[in-house]
Amino acid sequence: MRVLAAMSGGVDSAVAAARAAAAGHDVTGVHLALSSNPSSYRTGARGCCTLEDARDARRAADVIGIPFYVWDMAERFHGDVVEDFVSEYAQGRTPNPCLRCNEKIKFAAVLDRAIALGFDAVCTGHHARLEPVPGARGLTRLVRSVDAAKDQSYVLGVLRSDQLSRAMFPLGDSTKDQVRKEAAERGLAVADKPDSHDVCFIPDGDTHGFLSRRLGSAPGPIVAVDGTVLGEHDGAFGFTIGQRKGLGIDRPSPDGKPRFVLSIEPVSRTVTVGPADALGVVEIEATRPVWSGCFAPTGSLDCSVQLRAHGEVHPAVCVQDGDVVRISLREPARGIAPGQAAVFYDGEAVLGSATIAAAR
Amino acid sequence: MSNASEAAGRDRIQGLGATVTPASVVYLDHAATTPVVPAALAAMTEELGQLGNPSSLHNAGRRARRVVEESRELIAEAYGARPSEVVFTGGGTEADNLAVKGLYWARRAAEPARRRVLASATEHHAVLDSVRWLAEHEHAHADWLAVQPDGVVRPATLAEAIEADPASVALISIMWANNEVGSIQPIADLAAVAAEHQIPFHSDAVQAAGQLPVSLAGTGATALTITAHKIGGPVGVGALLLAKGAQPVPVLHGGGQERDVRSGTLDVPAIRGFAAAVQVATERRDEETKRLAALRDDLITQVLAAVPDAVLNGAPPGPGRLPGNAHFSFPGCEGDALLMLLDARGIACSTGSACTAGVAQPSHVLLAMGATDSRARGSLRFSLGHSSEQADVDALGAVIGEVVERARRAAR
Numbered sequence: 176m177r178v179l180a181a182m183s184g185g186v187d188s189a190v191a192a193a194r195a196a197a198a199g200h201d202v203t204g205v206h207l208a209l210s211s212n213p214s215s216y217r218t219g220a221r222g223c224c225t226l227e228d229a230r231d232a233r234r235a236a237d238v239i240g241i242p243f244y245v246w247d248m249a250e251r252f253h254g255d256v257v258e259d260f261v262s263e264y265a266q267g268r269t270p271n272p273c274l275r276c277n278e279k280i281k282f283a284a285v286l287d288r289a290i291a292l293g294f295d296a297v298c299t300g301h302h303a304r305l306e307p308v309p310g311a312r313g314l315t316r317l318v319r320s321v322d323a324a325k326d327q328s329y330v331l332g333v334l335r336s337d338q339l340s341r342a343m344f345p346l347g348d349s350t351k352d353q354v355r356k357e358a359a360e361r362g363l364a365v366a367d368k369p370d371s372h373d374v375c376f377i378p379d380g381d382t383h384g385f386l387s388r389r390l391g392s393a394p395g396p397i398v399a400v401d402g403t404v405l406g407e408h409d410g411a412f413g414f415t416i417g418q419r420k421g422l423g424i425d426r427p428s429p430d431g432k433p434r435f436v437l438s439i440e441p442v443s444r445t446v447t448v449g450p451a452d453a454l455g456v457v458e459i460e461a462t463r464p465v466w467s468g469c470f471a472p473t474g475s476l477d478c479s480v481q482l483r484a485h486g487e488v489h490p491a492v493c494v495q496d497g498d499v500v501r502i503s504l505r506e507p508a509r510g511i512a513p514g515q516a517a518v519f520y521d522g523e524a525v526l527g528s529a530t531i532a533a534a535r
Numbered sequence: 536m537s538n539a540s541e542a543a544g545r546d547r548i549q550g551l552g553a554t555v556t557p558a559s560v561v562y563l564d565h566a567a568t569t570p571v572v573p574a575a576l577a578a579m580t581e582e583l584g585q586l587g588n589p590s591s592l593h594n595a596g597r598r599a600r601r602v603v604e605e606s607r608e609l610i611a612e613a614y615g616a617r618p619s620e621v622v623f624t625g626g627g628t629e630a631d632n633l634a635v636k637g638l639y640w641a642r643r644a645a646e647p648a649r650r651r652v653l654a655s656a657t658e659h660h661a662v663l664d665s666v667r668w669l670a671e672h673e674h675a676h677a678d679w680l681a682v683q684p685d686g687v688v689r690p691a692t693l694a695e696a697i698e699a700d701p702a703s704v705a706l707i708s709i710m711w712a713n714n715e716v717g718s719i720q721p722i723a724d725l726a727a728v729a730a731e732h733q734i735p736f737h738s739d740a741v742q743a744a745g746q747l748p749v750s751l752a753g754t755g756a757t758a759l760t761i762t763a764h765k766i767g768g769p770v771g772v773g774a775l776l777l778a779k780g781a782q783p784v785p786v787l788h789g790g791g792q793e794r795d796v797r798s799g800t801l802d803v804p805a806i807r808g809f810a811a812a813v814q815v816a817t818e819r820r821d822e823e824t825k826r827l828a829a830l831r832d833d834l835i836t837q838v839l840a841a842v843p844d845a846v847l848n849g850a851p852p853g854p855g856r857l858p859g860n861a862h863f864s865f866p867g868c869e870g871d872a873l874l875m876l877l878d879a880r881g882i883a884c885s886t887g888s889a890c891t892a893g894v895a896q897p898s899h900v901l902l903a904m905g906a907t908d909s910r911a912r913g914s915l916r917f918s919l920g921h922s923s924e925q926a927d928v929d930a931l932g933a934v935i936g937e938v939v940e941r942a943r944r945a946a947r
Contacts, residue, residue, distance in 0.1 A: 292945045
């Protein structure tokens, strides 16, 4: 197959590309330039995708022995990921930009361009597996990585089956330690490069500062469940459902127990806080369902659902009603934030996903 | 080095070689760099085994100095300069920086009111960014000279820009031939306009030096930039041809080896290779110009036959265009997709100047010539040189139609 390997400059995508080449595929490496500020390329400023990362990716491609190019995806990334991130927060939701990047950039803009240019698949260093859907000939489904701590099936859960059928994840059967060891054996200099954790376009990790610069000051009240005003904030976007720290309330709660963000109302910019037990939800409404690992359920579907990246799974029953999936959890879950994805699993296999719109 | 790591190093090089086998490459990117000619390779190889710093006073130093001076004389003669007017540098970018910054500083020091720098909007980044830097850091005022749709600066445009306020102009810099679209400027006329007002005139002649009769005395320019690797010599050595009496403020300070204008130990093997390449290029220039122009004309015919809506950018083929240059916009395509598809078929070309390659930026040259952003993004440069043959042109002609069609699908 002719394979386009997306190479970030990190160890995972380098080993993934090396494995694809070793498996006999005709591999071409591509580094996606995602910085919305092209001048960072000339000045070398630390942006979201730096010259250093591009260089690391290029050197990995050299060692693997594959052609290498840089694709400028900055405009698409800015519109579909960065602007989406800002606007989601502005509407009181908590987006996952990695998931959006997979959905809109890596397995949409990049995949479409690759197919049009004559490639058969896009290979990435995601920790997840692909396997045939049992009983559905030709269909591919997503399965968790063997390394549970590094599993990335959640941020890939938004992909449709046609996207998955053109994807290649060579690392799903390996642990991160094995990947690093293999990188060293293959002579890849990125073998001990640290993992990236932050949102890539907020390199200093200060999400609140980034949003403040983008959205400006938008003060609003912080209230208790009974409506008592407890304080003021300078922007509701600084809060996430379930957040405990940094609420800026100087009065302790009457019972002395910690308070958590329970809800964010974007129009009046009201942030409601309350005790931990008020955080529990059992009913979730999610929109934009995608079913990649099974057919859209016609009745109720017993499955487990993951409600945030690296979160636990909850046994649940799902019923689809038009564009809405109603999720009933068997036990209450805490800190469920609108904007995050609900990813449905059957054991290790991803069945599909939907975006959380409301929870109670 | 252990045997194992030596083998690993070799494997790496061979791994690269597997994707780019020199014998199978159709190389249509001579404007980026052109193969070293055998005479230059032989001269350099021999010189690399020799000992001596040309600034040393002993016998070994004198021997090295003699090589440098003989090379200097040869290069001076080829480009209408006196030997003392050849200032060796580490390449074209350094020579451009020295000319633009050094002449600006010198002129401003003599007459503080002279802060205007006039340069064409289509300069190479070595000039463009030097002028911008002077504007940002040295209180210069950059005046960008408009070009015609074919990329040419009309002498009247320069005259008007000067006459707006002649006493404020410190320096004029207009390239001899454009590196992207190959348009040749009327350099003698432009230099004459500058001379009328006694304003220092610099021209980046990097692309012209291998293919056109470039002459310092013949144009009356103050300074010309040339570089070795565009004419069959090594990368990393160039020269500023600097008219007698012009004394730019140095950019590099140190031993003052080159006329106190440029410091640094001279790279004798590179300079000897440079001179050998100049000699070959000068001897063959007339027949090579004809040969390349004929090949290039055929390339244009074949591309337009395969892609009838392709647009040739720059001056029409003839005396106004570098003989080895063809530059097209392919409507509905992204240049980087075209480049990748051609590369996969063993054909090397460029989306513009190699310095901006990596991330596709629309070319400032095409934008200055009036192209739209999308037309600028969908363009490719094919450049021929001394090793080009009919088979190279035919190889491009055989695949360009299919490649453009595929790139169009990718751009939707």
